[in-house]
Amino acid sequence: MLGTVTIFTLKTRSTKIDARTRTLMRNSVAYTLRGKRTNNKYQAFTKVKLIDRPVIINKQPYYWLGTKKQRLIMASNIDGVKRKVKHNAYVYATSSRKAALGLVRKGKTIITYGSSLCLKNGKRYYRIGGPAKQIY
Missing domain, CATH: 2.30.30 (SH3 type barrels.)
Structure with missing residues (x-):
């Protein structure tokens, strides 16, 4: 109600x-x-x-x-959600091309936007940062 x-x-x-x-x-x-x-x-x-x-x-x-x-x-x-990285992860611009940011270390807290995405390669990613497309 x-x-x-x-x-x-x-x-x-x-x-x-x-x-x-x-x-x-x-x-x-x-x-x-x-x-x-x-x-x-x-x-x-x-x-x-x-x-x-x-x-x-x-x-x-x-x-x-x-x-x-x-x-x-x-x-x-819009606001994003703070999440703790569970394992070392690279930041990607697309499902196959890494972004220039390099490695996100285990234990670091980052802000993700929305729910996870599933790309063509079958792996799940979160949207981070912007305005460039960045996922991890």
Whole structure:
């Protein structure tokens, strides 16, 4: 059961909410308030306007898109998640070409964006950094 979402601001009494522009680090899909996927798709490294306060749906944080339609986007595609590297790993630009960053050592904490990807070679990777395509 979903309730209404009310946002209060202390500075003004107006209902206008300031949206800020953020960069998507991963290809993303918009969601409804019930957590269902929509047909709205957004490419990686594009800028979108977001409303600052996140919403929690099914234990996942989402951001409101700054559009008139009530659409949400997953926060992990924008903010990222800190993960500890479990084994030494190289950083790749594509599934076969290594990036110039070299080796990421075991025990280091890095920020990853979105869930893992499966590339043509069948291995799973996480998106890290940008604006260049980098995965590990």
